[in-house]
Amino acid sequence: MVNWPELESKYYMHTIVRVPVTLVRGEGARVWDDKGKEYLDFVCGLAVNCLGHCHPVVADAVAEQARTLIQTSNWYYTIPQIRLAELLVKNSCLDKVFVCNSGLEANEGAVKLARRYGHLKLKGAYEVITTMGSFHGRSLAMTAASGQPKMHEPYVPLPVGFVNVANNDIEAIKSATTEKTCAVMLEPVQGEAGVILSDDDYLKKVREWCDRRGILLILDEVQTGIGRLGTLFGYELYGIEPDIMTLAKGLGSGIPIGAVLAKEHASVFVPGDHNSTFGGNPVTSAAACATLKYIIDNDLPAKVQKVGQYLMEGLKELKKKYSFITEVRGRGLLVAIEFNRDMGQEILMACLQKGLLVNKVKSSAIRLVPPLIIGNQEVDRALSILDGVFSGIVK
Numbered sequence: 001m002v003n004w005p006e007l008e009s010k011y012y013m014h015t016i017v018r019v020p021v022t023l024v025r026g027e028g029a030r031v032w033d034d035k036g037k038e039y040l041d042f043v044c045g046l047a048v049n050c051l052g053h054c055h056p057v058v059a060d061a062v063a064e065q066a067r068t069l070i071q072t073s074n075w076y077y078t079i080p081q082i083r084l085a086e087l088l089v090k091n092s093c094l095d096k097v098f099v100c101n102s103g104l105e106a107n108e109g110a111v112k113l114a115r116r117y118g119h120l121k122l123k124g125a126y127e128v129i130t131t132m133g134s135f136h137g138r139s140l141a142m143t144a145a146s147g148q149p150k151m152h153e154p155y156v157p158l159p160v161g162f163v164n165v166a167n168n169d170i171e172a173i174k175s176a177t178t179e180k181t182c183a184v185m186l187e188p189v190q191g192e193a194g195v196i197l198s199d200d201d202y203l204k205k206v207r208e209w210c211d212r213r214g215i216l217l218i219l220d221e222v223q224t225g226i227g228r229l230g231t232l233f234g235y236e237l238y239g240i241e242p243d244i245m246t247l248a249k250g251l252g253s254g255i256p257i258g259a260v261l262a263k264e265h266a267s268v269f270v271p272g273d274h275n276s277t278f279g280g281n282p283v284t285s286a287a288a289c290a291t292l293k294y295i296i297d298n299d300l301p302a303k304v305q306k307v308g309q310y311l312m313e314g315l316k317e318l319k320k321k322y323s324f325i326t327e328v329r330g331r332g333l334l335v336a337i338e339f340n341r342d343m344g345q346e347i348l349m350a351c352l353q354k355g356l357l358v359n360k361v362k363s364s365a366i367r368l369v370p371p372l373i374i375g376n377q378e379v380d381r382a383l384s385i386l387d388g389v390f391s392g393i394v395k
């Protein structure tokens with residue numbers, strides 16, 4: 001049998017410490033490793049495979065499109081891309097769409113759009129305010145945008161034009177706003193920081209401030225969009241509308257795709273301002289159309305609310321039972337369990353051994369981001385595995 005980790009260490013750049021398992025097949029909320037062991041997948045490609053692994057509507061859309069037309073470049077009109085833009089606009093508060101290939105690219109596009117807006121309407125303003133703990137991607141600009149000093153250090157000097165301020169603090173945004181500011185960019189729930197929710201009225205206050213100053217509000221919904229929080233988009237939970245929104249992760253249920261959406265007044269790109277060779281390619285767009293249609297036709301956000309609540313109730317019971325759990329938090333199916341010490345890796349490994357994939361989002365917390373199609377039965381199984389794992393932990 002091939003030793004895949006050994007082969008990987010010979011040929012692949014080590015940019016991540018991998019979980020020691022080689023996955024070869026998936027179906028719904030389950031995956032199998034190269035030795036045939038089955039796992040319940042509460043990571044789902046890092047909050048990506050929202051319809052589970054290899055959902056037939058996605059697999060069929062990709063296969064059919066791959067036999068029809070794969071790539072043309074954006075010099076030509078292609079139907080899946082236009083259909084995708086139509087679907088996104090008809091189901092959101094935004095008016096125009098640009099399709100790209102990943103979350104960081106969507107955020108780069110959003111920041112470029114905000115800078116164009118700044119050049120055209122705000123006397124050249126170019127600065128974007130972001131928050132500490134945020135994660136917006138790993139290009140140089142998105143590294144600077146992400147409010148995480150440990151990400152910055154290896155790559156200084158970073159592109160200018162980003163100001164990182166305290167999270168959930170409207171006064172910090174107000175004091176950082178100057179005549180150079182063109183936008184504020186936020187995640188409705190900070191996913192990579194460990195599932196940090198926005199305070200109830202925070203986003204409303206930010207929206208009001210942006211309106212007062214005539215600057216744009218960009219919501220990075222790369223992780224929170226496409227049903228994950230129990231609404232199709234996260235902004236719906238907070239009673240506000242962004243000027244620009246970015247999507248990726250769940251949009252193609254595993255097929256790499258991202259999108260920038262903008263309100264008409266913020267949609268200021270003109271031909272030549274921005275493009276992408278692969279962006280909105282027929283195959284990825286067909287996958288995203290199939291995913292979105294399935295989510296909307298089956299009202300998955302409503303189901304996510306219910307199953308998310310069921311999961312949260314079960315986790316709260318576990319918190320009562322195990323004193324080393326300090327907090328369970330989240331919305332819908334974006335959930336974290338926080339511990340009183342750095343035991344995320346120990347929990348991850350014990351879950352792996354018992355057949356449950358979870359994500360260590362920080363050293364003292366794990367994140368659960370199962371597919372949106374799971375039911376109470378899968379939740380019960382995950383809770384029972386977690387209970388078994390926690391019962392083996394020395395308090």
Ligand SMILES: Cc1ncc(COP(=O)(O)O)c(C=O)c1O
Nearest residue numbers: 102103104135136137191222223
């Ligand atoms: C909120 C948010 N923005 C952007 C990104 C970057 O997306 P990608 O990894 O597709 O570039 C992520 C990835 O985790 C994310 O969670």
